[in-house]
Amino acid sequence: xxxxxxxNIVKKYGDGFPAVNDVSIDVEDGEFLILVGPSGCGKSTLxxxxxxxEDISGGDMMIGGKRVNDLAPRExxxxxxxxxxxxxxxxxxxxxxxFPLRLANKPESEIDQKVREASKTLExxxxxxxxxxxxxxxxxxxxxxxxxxxxxxxxxxxxxPLSNLDAKLRGQxxxxxxxxxxxxxxxxxxxxxxxxxxxxxxxxxxxxxxxVLQQHATPRELYENPANLFVAGFIGSPPMNFLPAKVDxxxxxLPFGTVTIPEDKARRAQGKGLLIAGIRPEHFEDASVVDSDxxxxxxxxxxxxxxxxxxxxxxxxxxxxxxxxxxxxxLQELERDLDGESLRTQMVxxxxxxxxxxxxxxxxxxxxARKIHLFDPATGENLT
Ligand code: ATP
Numbered sequence: 001x002x003x004x005x006x007x008n009i010v011k012k013y014g015d016g017f018p019a020v021n022d023v024s025i026d027v028e029d030g031e032f033l034i035l036v037g038p039s040g041c042g043k044s045t046l047x048x049x050x051x052x053x054e055d056i057s058g059g060d061m062m063i064g065g066k067r068v069n070d071l072a073p074r075e076x077x078x079x080x081x082x083x084x085x086x087x088x089x090x091x092x093x094x095x096x097x098x099f100p101l102r103l104a105n106k107p108e109s110e111i112d113q114k115v116r117e118a119s120k121t122l123e124x125x126x127x128x129x130x131x132x133x134x135x136x137x138x139x140x141x142x143x144x145x146x147x148x149x150x151x152x153x154x155x156x157x158x159x160x161p162l163s164n165l166d167a168k169l170r171g172q173x174x175x176x177x178x179x180x181x182x183x184x185x186x187x188x189x190x191x192x193x194x195x196x197x198x199x200x201x202x203x204x205x206x207x208x209x210x211x212v213l214q215q216h217a218t219p220r221e222l223y224e225n226p227a228n229l230f231v232a233g234f235i236g237s238p239p240m241n242f243l244p245a246k247v248d249x250x251x252x253x254l255p256f257g258t259v260t261i262p263e264d265k266a267r268r269a270q271g272k273g274l275l276i277a278g279i280r281p282e283h284f285e286d287a288s289v290v291d292s293d294x295x296x297x298x299x300x301x302x303x304x305x306x307x308x309x310x311x312x313x314x315x316x317x318x319x320x321x322x323x324x325x326x327x328x329x330x331l332q333e334l335e336r337d338l339d340g341e342s343l344r345t346q347m348v349x350x351x352x353x354x355x356x357x358x359x360x361x362x363x364x365x366x367x368x369a370r371k372i373h374l375f376d377p378a379t380g381e382n383l384t
Pocket of ligand 1: 013019037038039040041042043044045046193
């Protein structure tokens with residue numbers, strides 16, 4: 001096994017702007033790294049450059065401390081698990097796992113020992129004589145991983161392995177991959193556009209936009225301290241609300257009223273004119289279900305609720321607002337980058353399932369002011 005170090009990696013196709021632009025990421029030995037971002041952000045290109053399926057235009061790709069830019073894929077000794085697992089349907093599980101060893105002309109005794117060892121680890125030992133067609137999706141995934149393990153690969157690379165599956169199976173497989181990776185402790189790089197996979201699987205997550213690394217951090221850090229507007233909007237479901245905000249001292253004026261934020265959060269936001277406040281839906285609440293000692297005049301506001309979606313344990317309330325022209329352009333751009341719905345006309349508030357707020361109400365909503373982010377509209381940078 002080995003760590004993977006990407007140093008100032010660039011990929012240019014023709015003369016256009018780079019598909020991958022000066023990306024540096026360090027994947028430690030045994031770590032599970034997720035590459036995530038919207039379609040076209042360059043995540044597959046980056047993965048293909050690690051494996052050697054794509055030439056590197058600039059920078060150094062290091063595997064186990066060795067520069068591999070000029071090595072052919074097979075000389076890098078990495079194992080790629082594809083979307084369709086690429087199993088041979090006419091071969092048994094045993095022969096599918098044995099395949100790379102046969103290709104390498106290993107002796108029969110070594111093949112048998114390695115296949116049996118791997119199939120035990122992967123709990124496939126009872127299915128060795130079956131064909132892939134008679135296996136569940138999860139078992140097929142394990143066969144594909146078995147083939148990767150017997151090769152003693154330095155690292156596993158996955159390119160959207162679950163995107164063809166239905167939601168339920170995807171959930172099961174996610175758990176399975178996570179469990180296996182932890183058990184095997186193999187360095188893993190996993191490409192997805194799905195933020196749930198990113199948040200649940202990765203030790204660390206690298207978020208890309210148009211070829212540029214936006215943030216490389218743990219899932220918790222991405223959620224709690226997003227570096228910029230893009231990461232803030234990409235991580236979290238339903239997504240963070242973005243509202244125009246004027247800051248004066250620790251007072252933040254929002255479309256619905258004014259709240260007070262902690263001093264250290266307000267420091268870098270002074271004298272900057274109109275900013276964009278980011279507040280996650282779950283950091284609002286129906287004021288009537290919040291502890292009374294938390295509810296103060298400057299942490300609540302009253303607003304007309306447009307639509308309520310009740311889900312049992314929680315409810316989403318939609319509150320319309322209008323973004324002023326000063327931040328309209330930035331929010332429009334963000335909508336395009338995130339491929340999302342309108343950020344400029346309504347905000348979403350997540351309420352406890354016990355809340356009695358209903359459509360058309362003038363509702364009193366509490367906001368956890370400590371969780372508010374403030375972004376510079378010109379650069380998108382998080383100032384809090
Ligand atoms: P998706 O999730 O849609 O697969 P991605 O984030 O994996 O997207 P890439 O496939 O890495 O993105 O593509 C990054 C950019 O490079 C895109 O703008 C794409 O059009 C471009 N690109 C990818 N492959 C080629 C190629 N062979 N020739 C020219 N441009 C390419």
